[in-house]
Amino acid sequence: MAGLAATLGSGAMTNAMEEVLQAKVILVIGSNTTWNHPVFGSLLKRAVKDRGAKLIVCDPRRIDLIDFADVWLRHRNGTDVALLSGLQHIILREGWQNEEYLKERTEGYEAYRKAVDFFTPEKVEELTGVKAADLYAAAALYAKSGVGALYYCMGITQHSHGVDNVKACVNLQLILGNLGVVGGGVNPLRGQSNVQGACDMGGLPVFFTGYQPVSNAAAVEKFSKYWNAKLSDKAGLTLTQMIPECGAKIRALYVLGENPMVSDPNLHHVEESLRKLDFLVVQDIFLTETAQLADVVLPGVSFAEKLGTISNTERRVQLTQPALQPRGNVRQDYEIIADIAQRFGHEFPRTPEALWKEIRDLTPAYAGISYERIREVGLPWPCPNETHPGTPTLHVGKFSRGLALLSPLEYKPSAELPDAEYPLVLSTGRVLEHFHTGSMSRRAEILDRLVPSGHVELHPDDAAKHGVADGEKVAVRSRRGRIETTALVTDRVAPGSIFIPFHFAEAAANVLTNDALDPACKIPEYKVCAARLEKLA
Amino acid sequence: MKLTIDGRSIEAQEGQTVLDAARANGIYIPALCYHPRTGKAGRCRACVVEIEGVRGLKESCATPAREGMVVHTDTPRVMETRRTVVELLLADGHHNCLSCQASGDCELQRMAYMLGIERPGLLFDVPPEPLDESSEGIVREADKCIQCGRCVTACQNTVVNRVLAFGYRGHHARVIADDDKPLGESSCVLCGECVQVCPVGALTFTGPRKARIRPSETTATKVTCPYCGVGCQIDFHVKDNRYVYSEATETAWERQPNKGMLCVKGRFGLDFVDSPERLRSPLVRKDGKLVEASWDEALDLVASKLKTVQEAHGTDALGFFSSAKVTNEENYALQRLARVVFGTNNIDHCARL
Ligand code: SF4
Ligand code: SF4
Ligand code: SF4
Ligand code: FES
Helix, strand or coil: CHHHHHHHCCCCCCCCHHHHHHCCEEEEECCCHHHHCHHHHHHHHHHHHHHCCEEEEECCCCCHHHHHCCEEECCCCCCHHHHHHHHHHHHHHHCCCCHHHHHHHEECHHHHHHHHHCCCHHHHHHHHCCCHHHHHHHHHHHHHCCCEEEEECHHHHCCCCHHHHHHHHHHHHHHCCCCCCCCCCEEECCCCCCHHHHHHCCCECCECHHHCECCCHHHHHHHHHHHCCCCCCCCCCCHHHHHHHECCCECEEEEECCCHHHHCCCHHHHHHHHHCCCEEEEEECCCCCCHHHCCEEEECCCHHHCCEEEECCCCEEEEECCCCCCCCCCCCHHHHHHHHHHHCCCCCCCCHHHHHHHHHHHCHHHCCCCCHHHCCCCEECCCCCCCCCCCCCCCCCCECCECEECCCCCCCCCCCCCCCCCCEEEEEECCCCCCCCCCCHHHCHHHHHHCCCCEEEECHHHHHHHCCCCCCEEEEECCCCEEEEEEEECCCCCCCEEEEECCCHHHCHHHCCEEEECCCCCCEECCCEEEEEEECC | CEEEECCEEEECCCCCEHHHHHHHCCCCCCCCCCECCCECCCCCCCCEEEECCCCCEEECCCCECCCCCEEECCCHHHHHHHHHHHHHHHHCCCCCHHHCCCCCCCHHHHHHHHHCCCCCCCCCCCCCCCCECCCCCEEECHHHCCCCCHHHHHHHHHCCCCCEEEECCHHHCEEEECCCECHHHCCCCCCCHHHHHCCCCCEEEHHHHHHCCCHHHCEEEEEECCCCCCCCEEEEEEECCEEEEEEECCCCHHHCCCCCCCCHHHHHCCHHHHCCCCCCCCEEEECCEEEECCHHHHHHHHHHHHHHHHHHHCHHHEEEEECCCCCHHHHHHHHHHHHHHCCCCCEEEHHHC
8 A cells, every 4th residue: 555655646456357358467476366366366367368368476385376377486485575676677687678668657767776786686596585597587578478467465565564565566567667558557456345445435544535644734624624623634543553552542442343353463462452441342243352352342234234335456436235134233334433423412424325425525536436326337436527437547648646656675584584493484364265354254154164273384394394294283383472273284385484374263373473564554564474383292 | 230030120239149139139049058158159059040041040149140130039940949959958867846956047947938848758767866965065966967068168267267177978978076076075166156157956056955945036136245355246145134145246247346256255155144143232341241231321331431531541542443344434434433523543444454
């Protein structure tokens, strides 16, 4: 988000998903697409199989997509900046860049070019473990095949230097002129159904709706006037800043539909923090691990019982309609919020339609999207008026910030690297069958039967070294905690690396992970920390 | 372009087949192997029509519509061919509609019904085959397979999961998973696309089967999948206010983000909505325990506590976590609550996690 917004002026997926069918070459980095976004994964596989697109996959794990790849770069966890800059080093050295595009649409080339000099193939091989020859092959394929699309996911953002990773992706696309063209783009695949919408709606400490900054006097005035209220222009705290401040700066917390007890890094710490609050209120449909700590729990309704809009990963605003009547003494989530506002003397809109009207009034990118227009098929924002067809491809002709910024980057090692005491690199993520903290998917009968419990993926060499067999119970320990889980011996992970899915509260991977944050966007470092394996007696 | 079907003058688009044009105008032509997503297969001959000036019968699913074409879909020759197609298929399997999961939602049954076939004229002595119930989500009944090939094309070309194929030769040809494994032991990822396109009861979902609810008994509403950010549009099938099963929406499927596909989560992961663990009442902590309370009690308590904290520690002592799982309207309402009612920008959500 922060990386994209700073360089391009807008923090969203730049191109529509279906444009993958028009890409000539595709680079996937830090996204286990066929597990985490399986339907998009199918489209991507079709692009390769039916349209002859070339595919480059950069991933430390042997993910399923590699079966479709022309080139697989298996870089070490946390070395994405080095890998991506290495590709750019070769492209610029060979003169494969798009000069005209660089001149007309970008700025910051001088400083950027100097920074790239550092990443010689030899240096990159040393840092990433990727052979110089393979790197060259990938650079040639990517630069010379025609329009290239780049996709990434949490594997790029969940690092203490996640913003740099995103900037490295943007740099690569800029020097090749792959932004603002159909079939190209820098495309973060969002992990949850309405991440895009939650950001668009101002669920962020520094923005009102539509990324209008709370620090901007004109924006504050606009919103104050519309809401008829005095507003703060002081940036708020992020979630990952609020948690450690619980009991200190933060005394009461209102949690809507989230389960930070399982999703946040360094869980022990989260629980301790939440317990320090004077007051915790949780609004959810289940008594999640977080709700169990609450002072008051307010029962809302599920996705299937509500009317409203959701903005998908490609900025497409879609209408979702109620299929079930709510049961029990529960209320619509917007009603609950209005009920609280009312107790402070504020009248809030009490229907989705009325809320939607306010959103459209206040948010230019959403202004043209009426429920009527999206009853059948959604529309991608920006869509400024009711005759506008929506914008599947961003940055055509001009970037939101005018010229795009090339960023000089340097290699920064991950905050915690393996050592003698904790010799393994632990990364976390998802499995195909489950989702996030498991509060929904683990209550789905078939999904629960398919994958009832957690595991740790372990390379056969490491399994042998530890004398551990497939299916055996093991303990995994980091500087922050210890969990017990089951060994899954597989060459999906590289030797020296282990992988734990984070859906399982009883063996929560986030007991182990590191809460070191990216300085700009405050994303915790889920993808890399040091750990060790212990055989259970 | 204009063509005539059964005496009606019809407008057709470039690239449409005779079948597409007929269907777009509400004219019934059966099709067993053709499906809009898997395309023409030319295997079943259920869709044959007569075209004036053309010798023999033509497969409408494979014949491009042309200007001035005159097409007949209900001549004796066409009906005779359809009848033979259905008779042979019925004779060659175990089509016990009485207890079939797909009854009422089966394209072979519909064809037989339209032709007025009550029972097949001949029955081959085919030995019954055991069900394949090895998969958590899908039941296979080889007895009912009419070898139309839709599932194979769907698995290979639509979702590109490369599990299903035709195996063996000649009369023994059949659909197999991997090298003829039970589906539950195969590399199937349970996307369910094959079931959604199967015209008959050869592939069905375990959920509605166990609940003894047929597709024809449910009503569907288009919803957005609550899991990942692809935002798949799902026809959410309900009976008696309970979830029964999911299909990728067929409404304008080509223009939806999921294009008629789902993954295992959207397909089989939505029954949590009916979980007995769903909260049914507000809860308030009393003597260390969460106990049921009225809305007024719970909301009054929230309001008074937030007020107390605000008064004692200032407004920035409050924090709000909004959610990537709820709607835009609800996210908007929560940030409005934080900013307008409490005057703080301490609002964030779990997207960075
Ligand atoms: S469910 Fe999906 S992966 Fe499995 S056999 Fe059917 S189409 Fe193939
Ligand atoms: S299982 Fe269904 S879709 Fe597949 S070949 Fe048989 S009848 Fe056709
Ligand atoms: S069905 Fe699967 S791919 Fe589609 S939105 Fe749901 S989780 Fe994502
Ligand atoms: S539908 Fe045309 S040949 Fe089967």
